[in-house]
Amino acid sequence: MIYSKTTIKNIAESIGVPKLKDGITTAMAQDVEYRLHEIISEATKFMRHSKRTKLTVSDINSALRVRNVEPIYGFETGRPVKFHKASTALEDIYYVEDEQIDLDSILEEPLPAVPLDVVYTAHWLAIEGVQPRIQQNPVPVDEEETATKKPVKSQRQEGVETIPLVKHVLSRELQLYFECITESLQSSDLVVKSTALESISVDAGIHQLVTYFVQYIAVTIKANLHNLESLRTAMAVARAIRRNPNLFVEPYMHQLIPSLLTCLVSKRLSELPTEDHWSLRDGAAQQISEICSQFGHSYHTLQARIARTLLRAFLDPTKPLTTHYGAIVGLTKLGVSIIRVLVLPNIKSYMSLLDAEMEKDSEQLKSDGEHCRSALLESLRCLVASDLDGDLLVGLTIVQRSRLAEVVGETMANLVFADRDAAKIVTAVLAVGKSSKDQDDQVN
Numbered sequence: 001m002i003y004s005k006t007t008i009k010n011i012a013e014s015i016g017v018p019k020l021k022d023g024i025t026t027a028m029a030q031d032v033e034y035r036l037h038e039i040i041s042e043a044t045k046f047m048r049h050s051k052r053t054k055l056t057v058s059d060i061n062s063a064l065r066v067r068n069v070e071p072i073y074g075f076e077t078g079r080p081v082k083f084h085k086a087s088t089a090l091e092d093i094y095y096v097e098d099e100q101i102d103l104d105s106i107l108e109e110p111l112p113a114v115p116l117d118v119v120y121t122a123h124w125l126a127i128e129g130v131q132p133r134i135q136q137n138p139v140p141v142d143e144e145e146t147a148t149k150k151p152v153k154s155q156r157q158e159g160v161e162t163i164p165l166v167k168h169v170l171s172r173e174l175q176l177y178f179e180c181i182t183e184s185l186q187s188s189d190l191v192v193k194s195t196a197l198e199s200i201s202v203d204a205g206i207h208q209l210v211t212y213f214v215q216y217i218a219v220t221i222k223a224n225l226h227n228l229e230s231l232r233t234a235m236a237v238a239r240a241i242r243r244n245p246n247l248f249v250e251p252y253m254h255q256l257i258p259s260l261l262t263c264l265v266s267k268r269l270s271e272l273p274t275e276d277h278w279s280l281r282d283g284a285a286q287q288i289s290e291i292c293s294q295f296g297h298s299y300h301t302l303q304a305r306i307a308r309t310l311l312r313a314f315l316d317p318t319k320p321l322t323t324h325y326g327a328i329v330g331l332t333k334l335g336v337s338i339i340r341v342l343v344l345p346n347i348k349s350y351m352s353l354l355d356a357e358m359e360k361d362s363e364q365l366k367s368d369g370e371h372c373r374s375a376l377l378e379s380l381r382c383l384v385a386s387d388l389d390g391d392l393l394v395g396l397t398i399v400q401r402s403r404l405a406e407v408v409g410e411t412m413a414n415l416v417f418a419d420r421d422a423a424k425i426v427t428a429v430l431a432v433g434k435s436s437k438d439q440d441d442q443v444n
Helices: 005-014 022-049 057-066 103-108 141-148 172-185 190-202 207-223 228-243 250-265 278-295 302-315 321-333 336-358 363-381 398-408 410-418 422-443
Strands: 083-087 092-096
Touching: 005 022, 022 057, 172 190, 172 207, 190 228, 207 228, 207 250, 228 250, 228 278, 250 278, 250 302, 250 321, 278 302, 278 321, 302 321, 302 336, 321 336, 321 363, 336 363, 336 398, 336 410, 363 410, 363 422, 398 410, 398 422, 410 422
Parallel strands: none
Antiparallel strands: 083 092
């Protein structure tokens, strides 16, 4: 045994327990040895997990805390402890000699430097799981591995096989799911396609696939710009991932909006001009409007940037009428304030351009022009306040007609007067024009 019976008796007498029997001292010595082995074994685990080969006092204290034992109090030291032997009549006693310190030498030493003030800095450790490449962050492990790797010769081919720079992190199940969904979206069976879209819109475990679906939409639109059915499928996928309540799609809006704008103002979206590409543009405009309403609080300049892009397409005389139609519909979907500020003041000048295009000897231009006229008339209908009383606005005078023609042009005025809600539209348009004039007078 490590501890003898005499040691146990001496310790017992020091705490006021005299004359222990030999059987009791033997059992207590064995128990003390067992407890020491237990504490040292536990402390060794802390040492190994700390990547050290030297057992320290902190390891012993951690082991004692795990066993709910009061830790050892005192100071830790990194120097080895030297025990000195003192022989007595009963047994040998080992002790640690206290170090003698010269106070004069300590007083003569220079004062230590004043510590620096505590300052705090903040930086992004990761954004949506992606570590920014800044000085405060360590170099990603994948980049270190790819930097050390070199191209190796392929055993099957004579050429050189390069190691991909991007590490595949998708599980096998998600890869199979993505392949199955993309194949179903290309199916001619409407039931299979609708089932795939329904899965995208409700599935809760496909957050890792959002960036892949956004890339799928962009690639599909770019490769099938004149395939109307493929473009409709891409727009349906965009609508499905946006409506899934379990997906966080806000960081991917800057990648999704260019695809939607392509389907809105692109010159040609079908093989034949007679195909119904107008509904596709209407759907893209509706999605852009929903995005502005949903994420406008996070991106305050989102609606303004989209409106500026659409206004540029609307006022560009070199653009085709199909692009003008998409721009008009997009601006209309953005709200009444956009119509008042951007669409209404430019209708008169645009109608002169549109009339010139429709006078050309081309049936297609006339058809496209009619769609543009209908889109402008719909934007004027949006100006109508819901609380206007139609019975009080039935009679329209020649003065009102002339004032309306001054604002929107003669052609659009004729279309407005032919509409069933002509009175409400005229009142709303003239009210907007009057408020704008009053503001100009105040400025002047």
